[in-house]
Amino acid sequence: MIFHHLLRMSLENLAARFGRTLFLVLGVAVGTGTLAFLIATYNGMDSLVQTNLDAYRSVFAERTALADKQDELIGSLPVNLITIRPASSPDAENFSEDQLKELRELEGVERVDPVAILFPVITGIKVNFAMAGVFSPDTQQEFKLPTTVYGVHPSFIPEEELIPGERFEHIENESKPVPVVLPAEFLGFINNMNSPEMLDRFSEVVYAEIKKAMNRSERVKRRMGKSLARFGASSLTAPVVKKVIRDMVGKFLSNITEENLPRNFTLRLFPGLDTETMAVPIQVVGYSRKLPGMGLGVPLPYLERWNREFQEETAGILTKLLAGDPEVTYSELHIQTGGFKETVAIAEILRERGFKVESAAEEAERLEAELQSLSGEAERLKAEAGRMRDLSDTLSRGTLVFSVLLFLLAGTVIGNGLSLSVLEQQRRIGILRAVGARRVDILTIFLFEAALIGALGALVGLGLAHAALWLFGSQLSAGLAAGDMPAADLFHISFATNAAIFALGVGFSFVAGIVPAMKAAWIRPIEVLKH
Amino acid sequence: MSHIELDGIGRLFGRGATEVWALRDVHLAAEQGDFLLVKGASGAGKTTLLNLLSGLDAPTHGTIEVAGKDITGLNDKELSRFRNKHIGYVFQAFYLETRRSARENVAVPLVFAGVPAAERAERATRLLERVGLADKVDVPASNLSAGQRQRVALARALVNGPELLLADEPTANLDSKTSREILALIREVHEQEQVTVVLVTHDKEVVFDGARQIWVDDGRITEHERVGSGVEGAQP
Incomplete structure (x- = not known):
């Protein structure tokens, strides 16, 4: 208080x-x-x-x-391999035979191989590849899409790049299909096919074929009429049939997704030559945005194996295919060296000469640094x-x-x-x-x-x-x-x-x-x- | 039963070679309303007697009863309350807080009695009027004359309505005229309030009509004497 x-x-x-x-x-x-x-x-x-x-x-x-990554890389990177292209600019000239010879004489270079440039030939949902310069007039007209077979190492395509995907595993059993990664643009190509212009063009071609078939006999015409009627064709007039074809194809293409695309193909490196040894079974394990153009990603060990086993034959085929064209050039070369140090040194020399050079050894070196x-x-x-x-x-x-x-x-x-x-x-x-x-x-x-x-x-x-x-x-x-x-x-x-x-x-x-x-x-x- | 009763009081100060008996075997009794005039030479034991009566000091032996209560057995809290409620103490040196006003000085005991602020101010003012300082209520003590200060001290001693007023040489620091006024005021308070007064003085000339004079010498009460009536006798 x-x-x-x-x-x-x-x-x-x-x-x-x-x-x-x-x-x-x-x-x-x-x-x-x-x-x-x-x-x-x-x-x-x-x-x-x-x-x-x-x-x-x-x-x-x-x-x-x-x-960890370095250990993995150093253990598996093709450190004795250099990929070179003429230059960064698109109008640069390709490698000539003379340049190949000159490159082969560089100290530390063990061999120089041109890389096969393929064109994909897409028939329906099957994919085949045609080598550059060897294509029918039709395929040239339809799918003039230059591309490259890329040697793709698993570590170059991270798991998250695959859509959907799984990492490559080295497959020792040669009878198994080669796992490949297709470029994401492949899906874009399919989607482009689903455009009104492409569908109109496709329906024109198909309608011309149907018309030819119906003109052969009344029986074919009746069967065709029944079939087209099942798909909603009220008559066999050109606009109706084209519309049915356009709708069918459009619906079909719309249903194509990453998931339901076929996984197994048989890749014929040089279709048209019909050489069984050149047929390689492939399995699409995913799609990657990292692959440029309409390329095909193949694990390097397989490419190396191809190079090792089929190089001479491939070279022979190339020579055979390109005979009569003394001006043949190559847009990409694989240079094999004696090892890591040689790779780095040669890559530096090639870069100084203005070539566009990629080498896993340098990547490893950069990572190491x-x-x-x-x-x-x-x-x-x-x-x-x-x-x-x-x-x-x-x-x-x-x-x-x-x-x-x-x-x-x-x-x-x-x-x-x-x-x-x-x-x-x-x-x-x-x-x-x-x-x-x-x-x-x-x-x-x-x-x-x-x-x-x-x-x-x-x-x-x-x-x-x-x-x-x-x-x-x-x-x-x-x-x-x-x-x-x-x-x-x-x-x-x-x-x-x-x-x-x-x-x-x-x-x-x-x-x-x-x-x-x-x-x-x-x-x-x-x-x-x-x- | 007497209002004040000291029985066989002794007070020893110091120890061994330095020990001094300030009071020895004192027996004293006083009734309610008595006026005790305690006289004696300096160092005779007068102030010790007052201190014992107020409970500020405790006897070495003997008992002190005030209003029927033995104060020698009280603890600090009880003694403080006893002093606050029953004792008014006037000191020779006034002991006012010079920065505080007269009213604040007077009201200090009321603080420890738990009296509310408004009532404290009212009672302090009334007491100051009673001692003739109605016009000095808010004046700081430092601005008052010696006589006025002692009046304030007296008012402070009376503010809680004590039954026993103890005054230790209250006029020692005053001139003769002021001393007479203060003594007359104490006398007046004694008569009007019927308060028991114990006034210590070494001045042999101070007398109060009807008061009991007690002579203290070397710690002993040597003489009791009741003087005749007449206020005029209260002369230093």
């Missing part, structure tokens, strides 16, 4: 001794402010350490993943994180020791200040006791004083700490090489920490005030009220 009177007395005491009160408040302010600043700095350092550790973990994980860079970065971050951790630990210990010293100092200052205050107010205390104040009342007055000093000091200290952090935070942040992290985020004190520091300031001041307050409460009035 009389607490607010006692509090008022405490406030009056503090106001009456303003200078000393200010000194004590500043003492607590320095203690709490320094503590707040140290905690914020420690938080900042800890954040930096965590950031660096997170970065390290991330880079380390990346490095580990890349290391990237790996080394990442490894170095990870090591640097690890060292940095270790250094920061040491610094953070040192700062933590320093903060603890410094805080204890600060509070001991502040406690001594507050204790002495309040003791002096008690000494000065002895008679007043004696009078208060004489007029009815209990010991606990006197104790309360001085503990209030201590707590008020603590509260004021803690508030001032926190204010000073926040001001200092605001002023110096960005410099600290920059100094600690965390410029991308705002100082406000880095060197911050949470509300809970603020509250804890405030409570600590009040509590410590309160504790420091206990002894003087008890001295005051146990003052003997008869001794201080002597004349």
Whole structure:
């Protein structure tokens, strides 16, 4: 009930001794402010350490993943193979026979082979390929789509690139079909077929064939009429039949999806020659957007096997096919080298000559360099994180020791200040006791004083700490090489920490005030009220 | 039963070679409304007697009963309450808080009695009017004369309506005219309030008509004497 009177007395005491009160408040302010600043700095350092550790973990994980990939690549990449094209520009001239000879004489080159350029021949839903220059006038008219047989290694087509897909597996059993990946454009080609113009053209061709067939005999005409009637043809007039054909084909093409396309084909490398050894069974395992043009992705081991087993025969066939054309050129060559080093060196030479060069060895080298860079970065971050951790630990210990010293100092200052205050107010205390104040009342007055000093000091200290952090935070942040992290985020004190520091300031001041307050409460009035 | 009763009181200060008996085997009784004038030389034990009566000090042996209650067995809380409710103490040096107004000084005991602020102000003002300081209610104690300060101190001692007023050399720091006024005021309060007064003075000339004079010498009560009637006798 009389607490607010006692509090008022405490406030009056503090106001009456303003200078000393200010000194004590500043003492607590320095203690709490320094503590707040140290905690914020420690938080900042800890954040930096965590950031660096997170970065390290991330880079380390990346490095580990890349290391795995590297192992896989180095173990399976055709590092002795270079693919070259004349140049990046579309109007560049193809390789001539003379250039092939010149390339074969390069040091480190074991063999140079032209790559077969095929044209796909699509009949219905079956896909066959015709080699360049060997096509019937009809196929030339219908599907003039130059393409390349690409040696595609599994690692070049990530799993997610397949639509749908599955990774290639090396098939040891040669009787099994060769797994291939068709370019995603193949689907686009099918979809293009479903355009009104293409359907009109298709219906024209089919109608011409139907008309020819119906003109052969009345029997055929009747059977055709019945069949067309089943598909909704009300008559055999050209517009009706064409419309039925267009609708049927359109519906058929609309139903073609990635899922229901046929998976198994027999690839005849050189149809028309009818060579059984050149017939390769293939299985489409997926479609990839990574394959350019109307190409066919074949795992390199199979291509290598073809090269190895059929190269001579292929070369012979090529020679045979292209005989009489001394100006034959090649748009793509495969150069086989003695090994990794030779591949890199020759690739560099060819690149200097202006050719468009691709080599798995260089890709491996690039990945290796990237790996080394990442490894170095990870090591640097690890060292940095270790250094920061040491610094953070040192700062933590320093903060603890410094805080204890600060509070001991502040406690001594507050204790002495309040003791002096008690000494000065002895008679007043004696009078208060004489007029009815209990010991606990006197104790309360001085503990209030201590707590008020603590509260004021803690508030001032926190204010000073926040001001200092605001002023110096960005410099600290920059100094600690965390410029991308705002100082406000880095060197911050949470509300809970603020509250804890405030409570600590009040509590410590309160504790420091206990002894003087008890001295005051146990003052003997008869001794201080002597004349 | 007497209002005040001291039975075999002794008060020893110090130990061993430095020990001094401030009071020895004191027996004293007073009825409600008595005026006790305690006289004696400096160091005779007069103030010790007042301190024991107020409960500010405890006897080395013996018992002190005030209003039928043995105050020597009370704890701090009970003693504080006893002083607050039953004792008014006037000091030689006034002991006012100089920054506070006369009214605030007077009201201090009421704070510890738990009296609400408005009532404190009202009662303090009334007491100040009673001691002739109606126009000094809000004046800081530092701006009052010595006599006015002692009046404020008297008002403070009376504000809780004590049964026992203890005055320790209340005129020692005052001039003779002011001393007479203060003594007359105490006398007036005694008569009107029927409060028991114990007034300590070393001045042999101070007499109160109808008062009991008690002489203290070397810690012992050596003489009891009741003086004749007449306020005019209250001369220093």
